[in-house]
Structure formats: structure tokens, C-alpha cells
Amino acid sequence: MNASTTGLRRGLQTAAVGSAAAIALGFFSAGAANADTLVPLPDGSITETLVDGTVVTITRTGETANISPSMGSTPLHRNVWVSGSTKVEVSNGGSGTIQPGYIVACQLTLGGKSGTDGGMSTTWADPDGAAKQTAKTAGNLSIGPGQAVDYKILDLELADPFGAEQHRAANPYKGKGSVTWADSTLGVSGCAGYAQARSYVKVTVNTANVTGNVTLWGQPFSIG
Structure with missing residues (x-):
């Protein structure tokens, strides 16, 4: 082996080591760049007679919504x-219940159904129409493209009679x-597209003469 061939091999080895180091540094830099994003949301009120x-009056x-990189570190996780x-x-003298929650929706996908049959409403006006699924495990939502889930904030334990x-x-x-x-956690998995959430407060009212429901909606916000 002549001197020029030896020098070429050493040059290739040095370049390979340098490339590997650059790739490793790139991975570490990407992780370090991921930071939480705090989204302040506007106050709201509604009064109905x-x-x-x-x-x-609600x-x-x-x-606020504090959006952070998920542990899954994939586009499917939020x-x-x-x-x-x-x-x-x-x-x-009315009485009733207060139920806060969030509707979390995933973008429609090619080949998926549209409208309420696909699990997602085109507007946020009707909570029953927008939510076709209910999250069974608090804090961990499995939501596919074209679906919406209703995440209830409260999980109060009590004994029946x-x-x-x-x-x-x-x-x-x-x-x-x-x-x-x-700091109630919404962990979303399975969403292959754009994801959005919106809060609601649903209040039931019971009086001597009437039973009714009033809902206050929050501003929609992106979760990636």
C-alpha cells in the first residue's frame, strides 16, 4: 500500500467519525430545542335567563394551556x-352541577369520513355533536384522524347508597x-394530523319550575 492510499483511508475514517459526531450532536440539539409553550387564553362569561x-351566569x-413535547417524541403524540x-x-334558589372539560379533535385524514359521522363536527356549537367518544382514562386520550373526544376534567369518587x-x-x-x-394533563396519542382543543363548562340548573342546561365555551387552541 502506497502513502497516498494510506492517507486517503485515514481521511475517510476521520470524515466518518466527524459525520457521526455531527449526527449525534444534531439529535441532542433537537431535544434541547424542544421547550414548553404557554398559551394564555381569554376569559369568558355567559348569562342566560x-x-x-x-x-x-357562568x-x-x-x-392557560402549557404545551410540551410528549414522551413519545413522534408526530402522533401531543x-x-x-x-x-x-x-x-x-x-x-337554583341548584345543579358544574362540569368542566375539553373537546379534543384531530384533523381529518385522506379517505376518512367527514362531518359528524366521522366523529368530528364542522363547528363547536353542539358539544353532543362534536364529541363522538368519551375518554375512559383520565389524562390519556387515544384519538385517531377525524375524531373528537370529550375529556372531563373532574373525576370525583364517592360511595353510592x-x-x-x-x-x-x-x-x-x-x-x-x-x-x-x-395542570390537568391531556396526553393525546394516535393523531396523525393537526390537533386542536377547546374548553367548555356545562352547568345543569334545577328549580321548582324548570330544569335546564347552559354551556360556556372557551377559545379553541392548537396543540400541534
């Missing part, structure tokens, strides 16, 4: 911590009440 004159304040607070005031364990997603109130949630 029921048929018997009962006035229902307010939402301090809502991870977000949501926080917020809501208050309810009802006249005429026979002592068996029950779970409730709504907090009772009488006259007025409030619910606050802090």
Missing part, C-alpha cells in the same frame, strides 16, 4: 397541561359554586 325567569378566568377556574351564579364506589365528572352547587383545575 330560563323560561321561569331564573338567571344563570364565568371562566385564568385559563402533551398539554391545562388550568383554569369557573364560577356559577343562579337566581331563584350501597357503599359501592362511584365516579362523578361534575361538582354539585346550590345558588352558586366554583371549580378550579390546575
Whole structure:
């Protein structure tokens, strides 16, 4: 082997080591660049008068979404911590329940169904139409393209009259009440496209003369 061939081989070996180091550095740099993104969301309120004159007022304040890289580190995974607070005031001695939650939707995919049959509504006006699935495991949503799920913030444990364990997603109130949630985790997996979420507060109202429901919607936000 002549000197020129030896020099060429050494040059190739040096280049290979340098390329490997650059690739490794690239992976570490990508991980370091991933940072949480805090999204402040606007406050909101709604006031409705029921048929018997009962006035229902719902307010939402301090809502934020903290979007972070998921542990899955793939385009199919999303991870977000949501926080917020809501208050309810009802006249005429009304009582009922307060149920906060989020509708989480995944973008339609080629070949998938559209509209409500595909699991996703074209608007956010109807919570029952927009949500075709209910998350069974709190904090971990499996959602495919073209689907939407209803994630309920509360998971209150209580015993029924026979002592068996029950779970409730709504907090009772009488006259007025409030619910606050802090860093509630929404871990989304299986979404192959754009994902979006929107909060809601659903309030049931019971008086001597009427039973009704009032819903306050939050602003939609992207979760990647």
C-alpha cells in the first residue's frame, strides 16, 4: 500500500467519525430545542335567563394551556397541561352541577369520513355533536384522524347508597359554586394530523319550575 492510499483511508475514517459526531450532536440539539409553550387564553362569561325567569351566569378566568413535547417524541403524540377556574351564579334558589372539560379533535385524514359521522363536527356549537367518544382514562386520550373526544376534567369518587364506589365528572352547587383545575394533563396519542382543543363548562340548573342546561365555551387552541 502506497502513502497516498494510506492517507486517503485515514481521511475517510476521520470524515466518518466527524459525520457521526455531527449526527449525534444534531439529535441532542433537537431535544434541547424542544421547550414548553404557554398559551394564555381569554376569559369568558355567559348569562342566560330560563323560561321561569331564573338567571344563570357562568364565568371562566385564568385559563392557560402549557404545551410540551410528549414522551413519545413522534408526530402522533401531543402533551398539554391545562388550568383554569369557573364560577356559577343562579337566581331563584337554583341548584345543579358544574362540569368542566375539553373537546379534543384531530384533523381529518385522506379517505376518512367527514362531518359528524366521522366523529368530528364542522363547528363547536353542539358539544353532543362534536364529541363522538368519551375518554375512559383520565389524562390519556387515544384519538385517531377525524375524531373528537370529550375529556372531563373532574373525576370525583364517592360511595353510592350501597357503599359501592362511584365516579362523578361534575361538582354539585346550590345558588352558586366554583371549580378550579390546575395542570390537568391531556396526553393525546394516535393523531396523525393537526390537533386542536377547546374548553367548555356545562352547568345543569334545577328549580321548582324548570330544569335546564347552559354551556360556556372557551377559545379553541392548537396543540400541534
